[in-house]
Amino acid sequence: MKNTTQLSSLALATALVASGWTAPAFAQQGANDTDANETIIVTGTRRTDRTIADSTVPIDVISSESLQNSGTTETNRLLNQLVPSFNFPQPSLTDGTDSLRPATLRGLAPDQVLVLVNGKRRHLSSLLNLNGSIGRGSAGVDMNTIPPMAIERIEVLRDGASSQYGSDAIAGVINIQLKKSVGGRAQITYGKYITTMEDVKDVASVSPTLTGSSSENPVITLSDNDRKRRDGGTLTMATNIGLPVGDGGYFNFTAEYKDRSPTNRSGPDLRRNYAGAGDPREVTFNRFEHRFGDGESKDMNFFFNAGMDVGDSFELYSFGSYGIRDANGAGFYRRSLDSRNADWDNGGQPIYPDGFLPLITSTIQDIAIAGGLRGETAG
Structure with a gap:
């Protein structure tokens, strides 16, 4: 399955923004296209004045524009494309895991990455991964239930943070900030x-x-x-x-x-x-x-x-x-x-x-x- 092409959904996408119709941009925007000196990091530190530029740990900030221009509509697949060390395998013949697939960060188990929504812990799924699936014996957060269009930005701390957050943050922390904006799309x-x-x-x-x-x-x-x-x-x-x-x-x-x-x-x-x-x-x-x-x-x-x-x-x-x-x-x-x-x-x-x-x-x-x-x- 080496020669695989996925037709980009951008070619068929239409967007209604605020009061008029606009076509989505075809060029992908990088995770750090915003000013690194002005983007305030919420995840991974109790300080509110720390920025990407002077952070002591690897942090990625994925904007809503990057999510919309990535050509897929599953949040886990988007992160797989945009975040280093984030892996979203697609197991088959694994019973219920075929329907609710786990994701991993830095090669660790799905239940060792902490997922936050607006800074609050997101619950784990009720499915225990079995058979030959990734993360066998663990349960993870089903991030595909979060529509990409609801997300303002995603902050990913790719480093251990268990001393601050607990044992479910051994692999890192993913904080999803929901939109607060006024308008429509x-x-x-x-x-x-x-x-x-x-x-x-x-x-x-x-x-x-x-x-x-x-x-x-x-x-x-x-x-x-x-x-x-x-x-x-x-x-x-x-x-x-x-x-x-x-x-x-x-x-x-x-x-x-x-x-x-x-x-x-x-x-x-x-x-x-x-x-x-x-x-x-x-x-x-x-x-x-x-x-x-x-x-x-x-x-x-x-x-x-x-x-x-x-x-x-x-x-x-x-x-x-x-x-x-x-x-x-x-x-x-x-x-x-x-x-x-x-x-x-x-x-x-x-x-x-x-x-x-x-x-x-x-x-x-x-x-x-x-x-x-x-x-x-x-x-």
Whole structure:
């Protein structure tokens, strides 16, 4: 899967900003395009006057413009592209982890990176990663429930901070600052993969064996051409609106819908599928019945961020989210002759005559809310 191109969603994106329509910029903006001497760091220090320039630890600040211009709509994938040492693998055949994938920072476990939203701890997911997935035995934060359009900036501390934050900050800290701005924006994006799978050939012909041995596989001739795939189409619709509340208050709301189709990067199955020797169905059987890649996923995510002044020195604030995801991940294909496909009450006949692909389906709901009163009194 070396020669893979993802169609940029920027080509199909439209944005409604404030009072008029504008086209998104095609040039990517770097993480530190803002003035390094003026950007105040919130993550990793109790000092409020420290900047990127004089920080003693590696800190990345990712702006909302960089997120919008990156060509993908999953927050974890965006960070994978923009932040050094951040890794978002795409495991397959890992049960529920196919639907809720963990991310790692500096090669450590998913539960050893602290994720903050507006400086408050974000909860871990309820999924425990099993099988051969990254971060086996741990649970991580599902950052894909946070729409990129809701984010003002992301601050990433790529250094251990457990002495300040606790053991969940061994790998570092990711602080997501939500938007407070007034105005509106909406966009629709679509992208898909155009892939050439090097050294993975298509099937040219199949000849079933005629000897009667149940252990013999059919004779499969592969083509000379590498297999090509056009799949993984992802449609994303999102909108963000910010409203003023009183003189100094704000209410910012984001809604996102994402529909992702599955991908398949498996090679041909060269094994025998049917029990009978010379079964003519071997010739027409789909040899790419197995699925190795992304599962199907449909997401709806909602985020709000609000605040208003109370008196001269206090602010009443609240933010929260609701997300729901219907997704699936594939298991190993059960052939027609597989004992796990046999109806033993009916003489061992296959339940599914052509075999079946088991799908592990998940419905994931994610709910969070925070609020409080902050300010300073008597010094």
